[in-house]
Every structure is written in structure tokens, then in C-alpha cells.
Amino acid sequence: MSQAPGADRETTTGGRGHLCWAFADVGEFVAGARAFLVEGLAQGKRVCVAAPGDVAELGRRFADVPGFDDLLDRGAVQLRSLDRLYETDVAVDADEQVRTYAAETGAALAAGFTGFRVAVEATRLVRTPAQLAAFASYEHTVDRYMAAYPFEALCAYSVPTLGTEVVDKLAGIHPRGNVEHVPFRLHGWGACGAVALEGELDLRSHELFGWALERAAAHWGPGEVVVDARELTFIDHHGLLGLAEQAARRGITIVLxxxxxxxARLVDILGIDGVRVEQAA
Amino acid sequence: MNAPDHVALCYADDTELLGVGVPFLTDGLDRGDAVLLAIDPPRAELVLAAVDRPEKVTVISTDLQYVRPAIAIKSYRELFARLVDGGAGAIRLLGEIPDPTPAWDVWSRYEATVNRAYDQFPLISMCAYDTRTTPAAVLADVTKTHTLLARPGTTQPNAAYIHPLTFLAARLPAPPYPVQHQPPAVALTNPTPSAARTAVTSRAQAVLRPDDLDDLVVSVSEVVSNALTHGTAPITLTLWTTPAAVVVTVQDNGPGPNNPFAGLIPTPTPTGGGYGLWIAHQLCHHVALTQTPTTFTIRLTMGDPLA
Structure with a gap:
């Protein structure tokens, strides 16, 4: 967890500004959120930090950001408490949540900012399996919005609260993040419904990929779904059979x-019908 | 379905080949069977010239069909399935593996596996061997792996036939290539599939074509994954290179698969397993399995280490 969020070149390119930030304690959350915030401010964006607890208390954690009070006054930084919003274990409504962020992104642009980014301490949104499934659906939906609009998010999750298994699942469905031992990334990519698959798929990812694929593929189709796997360095036969199973079950063709x-060789020898491999440059 | 008839035709000249092969095919044509011929082109021409209705015989390219045993089995199974789906009540095949001797260790596995691999098809398969060019040791294995022996005028049960499981259990392990006596380029203990892929890529890319390299990387990854999942630690990966080949062994300390046909016939499981070793057999130029009670070694070869 040493890599500062947003440290690489892809931060502001569409769809990639969506980070999974695993933290062990409040200090690690604040460190990640602060770096994300400072980077966004430098790019002229409005940045919102949302976390459980008292807003004044939250503000004190970021008070060392230069000019912090002024940033709050002119709306460049917003602080929100999630306490009231997330008192219950209600699952997130993906489309509703994306509409909310779209409105906030529009408002930020109208106020003269170059975009909108939000750092959310989202642990409480994924405590139950139903919440987790709903949130996974939301992550995939919001990726597509991010690919087309200047909206970015850092989703922070407490490892001690959720456990490694849950956080690893979440890491696999974010384009980027600080959970380096999760070897693949499956995420939305572009408003036209394309999907990106990055990293590598082998023995280490069989279970995680099955889970991520099941959540993501619920949004795929009809017809052909392009999976941009140019940054996927390896896929074993389990991964391909997983894609084939989704293609068969949902009546779609997956273009890898x-x-x-x-x-391509594996698809050929295994006689897989629902997956077409296209050689990319 | 019962095991298919698996006939050996060991012929000493063209007269013997035609004397047995032509009546065999003609009988099939008379019965309305699907009739297939997979022998090298000059001999195929001789056979076709002697058959009554050569246009009814489907000629199969031996170069494509017999690339290696696992591919031959996959290809034949797909072909037989199409023929049966198309209404064929029975299938007759006269085939001859082109130059089986250099890789006889794997082709002998093939001959022992044929009965199992094709057992869902109404097949009579006749395998031709030229006794002038086939070594005695190979001919000895041929007589052990075929249920019937054909001679001009007669086809009889083969008294020397032994059960495939007995035959496979008695096979000698493939001898090491000379390069395997040299210090290896890579030796890893308990590698992750990812580490194995990285090691293979870095050492093999100077030797292999890009597609062969990818095929080897996929195969090694699958085999290492199998060893981690089913084998017993420690697992060792060893890699040698020659100017024209890459040889990789993956060894674990378990007994290996208990299926003697492992790798030649896929054995899918509900969880998507059962394909790893079969994939390696499809993709690599040569695969050798060596089992002892306490070690299982898979040797994958891409290219010709003896060149």
C-alpha cells in the first residue's frame, strides 16, 4: 500500500480515474484521500471527501492541505458525513448513484472547475453480501460514466472491517488501486459498453475472476461485447471458459x-463458440 | 459402445498393402460405410487406383492429421462425430502415421489409447506399417496395441494384444535429450505460474517463433498450475535451450495422474479443470510423462533438441 493514489500517468484519462484504496487504519485512508485530493485540486477539479463521522472532525484531518479553509469556502473542497446516508444496510442503487454523481459533475463544471472527483470511505456500503453485489454493479456502471465525463473516484475500504477476501473482490473490479496482489482488473470502459480486462488471469485469480465476471457480465449485451484485453498479459483456459460460459448463458458474443x-489458440483447440479473439496491434 | 476394431496391417511391399487395404476399403464401400484413407500421397494414389469407386473415398492429408498424437485424436474425434451426425452407420479408416519412429514414445501411447479415444464411434481402424522401414521394436509395440492382425486374405484376432493399461504401465520413460545432461538455463523451486511464465519467456524468446513461444508459455503455465493444485511439493521447473529448441520439465513429488490416457483425451470437470495436460499435448511439439511412485515429471519440448 505504498503507492500514492493517482501517481501514474493514467489518472485523468477516461475511465481509469477510479481507484480501489485498501486501508488498515484511518491514517492510511486519510493519506490516500489527501493525495487524491491534492492531485485533483492541482488539476482544477472540485474534490469531495465523504466518510463516516463528524464533518468538522473530518476537516481537521485535512487541515494541513495548503489553503484548506479557502478551498472549502470557494467550494473546491467539499466534506460530507456518510452517517445519515448510510445508517441502514440498504444496498446502493447503481443507476441512481450514477445520476447523482453526474449532476454533481455538471454542477462542478458549471462552477468553473475542470471536473469532479470524490474520495469515499465506502466500507459501510459493502458490509453484507447483498450490499457488496449491488456495489459491484454500481462500480461497473460508474466506470462507463467516468470514461465519458470528467468524474473520478477513490473508493476506500477498511481491510480489518471487511476482511481481505472482500477487499480483494472489490480490487478486481476497479481499474486501479493499491491492492497489488490481485492480479487482474475487470472494469467498464467507455459509454458504448466496452469492458477492459487487464493484468493476468491464472490460478491465483480463478475464484476472484469468477465473482467479478458474474457481476460485470450482468450488464453486458445484447449482441457483441468488446473486452479490451490489450493490457492482459495472460489468460488461462479457466478464464476463457469463464467468458464462454457467460457468453452462452447470456446469448452474447464476447470479442476479446x-x-x-x-x-486464440486456446479458443480454437477448446472449440469455444461464444468468444471471438481479435488480434490487436 | 464397444471398443472399435483396431487392426494392424504390417506390410512388406505394395502388393501386401493393396492386397489387404483394397478389399478392406471396398468392403466398406459395399456396406455404405464412410470410408477414409489417410496414408502418404504416393501410396494413397496406388490404393485409390485399385479401388472400384475412388470418388467415394475421403482422402485425409497425413501431414495435417498426424502432426502429433493429441491433435490426431482431437481431429479424428471431430471428423467421426461429423460423419455420424451426417448419418454414417459405420466408419472405416485405413491410416498410416508418417514416420512414427522418431516420436514412437508418444505414438505408441496413441496406439494404446485409440480404443478408448474412439470408443463412442462405429469405427474399424486399420493402421498400416511398412516392415521395410519400421524398426523391430516399433513393430513389437504395434502387435501389442492392436486387437486384430490383417494379412492378405484374412484378418484374425491378435494373440499378442495386451490390455492398453498394461501396455502403458510397462512403457519405458523417454530418454533424456543430450542437453538435459547440461546445466539448465533455469531452475526454479515451487514457482508460481506467473514466475514460470516469466522465466520461460525470458529464456525462450531468443529461440522460438512468437507463436511457439506463446504456446509454450501457455503450456508451462497450465502444467505448473496442475502441479500446484494436484501435485505434491516441492515442485521444480527446469529449462534448457538449444539453438533450435526449448525443453522444460516440471516435476512434483506426487504419483501423477492415475488416468493412463492423461493428456491425450480431455477429462473435463464441472469446475473447468481437466484440460491443462491436454492443452500442453495439443500445443507442444512433444510431451513426455514419467511417473514413479514418488515423482511425476512432465517434459515439454518446443522445437527439435536433436537438431
């Missing part, structure tokens, strides 16, 4: 764009 030869 890859730079490697291996996937």
Missing part, C-alpha cells in the same frame, strides 16, 4: 481484443 497468440 488481445496482443497475444495464446488466447
Amino acid at each position: 481484443r488481445t496482443r497475444r497468440f495464446g488466447a
Whole structure:
């Protein structure tokens, strides 16, 4: 968890400004959120930090950001308490949540900012399996919005509260983040319904990928779904059979764009019908 | 369904080949069977010239069909399934593996596996071997792996036939390539599939074509995953390179698969397993399995280590 969020070049490119930030204590959450906040401010964006607890208390944690009071006064920084919003274990409504953020992004642009980014301490949104499933659906939906609009998010999750298994699942469905031992990323990519699959899929990811795929594929189709796998360095036969199973069950064709030869060979010898491999440059 | 008839035809000249092969095919044509011929082109021409209705015989390219055993089985199973779906009541095949001797260790596995691999098809398969060019040791295995022996004028049960499981259990392990006596380029203990792929890529990319490299990387990854899932630690990966080949062994300390046909026939499981070893057999130029009670070694070869 040493990498500062948003440290690499892809931060502001569409769809990639969506981070999974695993933290062990409040200090780690604040460190991640602060770096995300400072970077956003430098890019002229409005940045919102939302977390459980008292807003004044939250503000004190970021008070060392230069000019913090002024940033609050002119709306460049917003602080929100999630206490009232998330008192219950209600599951997030993906479309409703995306509409809310779209309105806030529009408001930020209208106020003269270059975009909107939000750092959310989202642990309490994913405590039950039903919440987790709903949130996974939301993550996939919001990726597509982010690909087309200047909206970015850092989703922070407490590892001690949720456990490694849950946080790993969440890490696999974010484009980026600080959970480096999760070897793949499956996320929405573009308003037209494309999907990105990055990293590598092998023995280590069988269970995680099955879970992520089941959540993501619920949004796919009809017809052909392009999976941009140019940044996928390896996929084993389990991964391909997983894609094939989704294709068969949902009556769709998955077009896997890859730079490697291996996937096409496996699809051929396994006689997989629902997945078409396209060689990308 | 019962095991298919698996006939050996060991012929000493063209007369013997035609004397047995032509009546075999003609009988099939008379019965309305699907009739297939997979022998090298010059001999195929001889056979076709002697058959009554050569246009009814489907000629199969031996170069494509017999690339290696696992591919031959996959390809034949797909072909037989199409023929049966198309209404064929029975299938007759006269085939000859082109130059089986250099890789006889795997082709002998093939011959022992044929009965199982094709047992859902109404097949009579006749395998031709030229006794002038086939070594005695290979011919000895041929007589052990075929249920029937054909001679001009007669086809009889083969008294020397032994059960495939007995035959496979008695096979000698493949001898090491000379390069395996040299210090390896890579030796890893308990590698992750990812580490195995990285090691293979870094050492093999100077030797292999990009598609062969990817095929080897996929195969090694699958085999290492199998070892981690089913094998007994420690698992060792060893890699050697020659100017024209890459040889990789993956060894674990378990007994290996208890299925003697492992790798030649896929054995899918509900969880998507059962394909790893079969994939390696499809993709690699040569695969050797060596089992002892306490070790299981898979050797994957891409290219020709003897070149």
C-alpha cells in the first residue's frame, strides 16, 4: 500500500480515474484521500471527501492541505458525513448513484472547475453480501460514466472491517488501486459498453475472476461485447471458459481484443463458440 | 459402445498393402460405410487406383492429421462425430502415421489409447506399417496395441494384444535429450505460474517463433498450475535451450495422474479443470510423462533438441 493514489500517468484519462484504496487504519485512508485530493485540486477539479463521522472532525484531518479553509469556502473542497446516508444496510442503487454523481459533475463544471472527483470511505456500503453485489454493479456502471465525463473516484475500504477476501473482490473490479496482489482488473470502459480486462488471469485469480465476471457480465449485451484485453498479459483456459460460459448463458458474443497468440489458440483447440479473439496491434 | 476394431496391417511391399487395404476399403464401400484413407500421397494414389469407386473415398492429408498424437485424436474425434451426425452407420479408416519412429514414445501411447479415444464411434481402424522401414521394436509395440492382425486374405484376432493399461504401465520413460545432461538455463523451486511464465519467456524468446513461444508459455503455465493444485511439493521447473529448441520439465513429488490416457483425451470437470495436460499435448511439439511412485515429471519440448 505504498503507492500514492493517482501517481501514474493514467489518472485523468477516461475511465481509469477510479481507484480501489485498501486501508488498515484511518491514517492510511486519510493519506490516500489527501493525495487524491491534492492531485485533483492541482488539476482544477472540485474534490469531495465523504466518510463516516463528524464533518468538522473530518476537516481537521485535512487541515494541513495548503489553503484548506479557502478551498472549502470557494467550494473546491467539499466534506460530507456518510452517517445519515448510510445508517441502514440498504444496498446502493447503481443507476441512481450514477445520476447523482453526474449532476454533481455538471454542477462542478458549471462552477468553473475542470471536473469532479470524490474520495469515499465506502466500507459501510459493502458490509453484507447483498450490499457488496449491488456495489459491484454500481462500480461497473460508474466506470462507463467516468470514461465519458470528467468524474473520478477513490473508493476506500477498511481491510480489518471487511476482511481481505472482500477487499480483494472489490480490487478486481476497479481499474486501479493499491491492492497489488490481485492480479487482474475487470472494469467498464467507455459509454458504448466496452469492458477492459487487464493484468493476468491464472490460478491465483480463478475464484476472484469468477465473482467479478458474474457481476460485470450482468450488464453486458445484447449482441457483441468488446473486452479490451490489450493490457492482459495472460489468460488461462479457466478464464476463457469463464467468458464462454457467460457468453452462452447470456446469448452474447464476447470479442476479446488481445496482443497475444495464446488466447486464440486456446479458443480454437477448446472449440469455444461464444468468444471471438481479435488480434490487436 | 464397444471398443472399435483396431487392426494392424504390417506390410512388406505394395502388393501386401493393396492386397489387404483394397478389399478392406471396398468392403466398406459395399456396406455404405464412410470410408477414409489417410496414408502418404504416393501410396494413397496406388490404393485409390485399385479401388472400384475412388470418388467415394475421403482422402485425409497425413501431414495435417498426424502432426502429433493429441491433435490426431482431437481431429479424428471431430471428423467421426461429423460423419455420424451426417448419418454414417459405420466408419472405416485405413491410416498410416508418417514416420512414427522418431516420436514412437508418444505414438505408441496413441496406439494404446485409440480404443478408448474412439470408443463412442462405429469405427474399424486399420493402421498400416511398412516392415521395410519400421524398426523391430516399433513393430513389437504395434502387435501389442492392436486387437486384430490383417494379412492378405484374412484378418484374425491378435494373440499378442495386451490390455492398453498394461501396455502403458510397462512403457519405458523417454530418454533424456543430450542437453538435459547440461546445466539448465533455469531452475526454479515451487514457482508460481506467473514466475514460470516469466522465466520461460525470458529464456525462450531468443529461440522460438512468437507463436511457439506463446504456446509454450501457455503450456508451462497450465502444467505448473496442475502441479500446484494436484501435485505434491516441492515442485521444480527446469529449462534448457538449444539453438533450435526449448525443453522444460516440471516435476512434483506426487504419483501423477492415475488416468493412463492423461493428456491425450480431455477429462473435463464441472469446475473447468481437466484440460491443462491436454492443452500442453495439443500445443507442444512433444510431451513426455514419467511417473514413479514418488515423482511425476512432465517434459515439454518446443522445437527439435536433436537438431
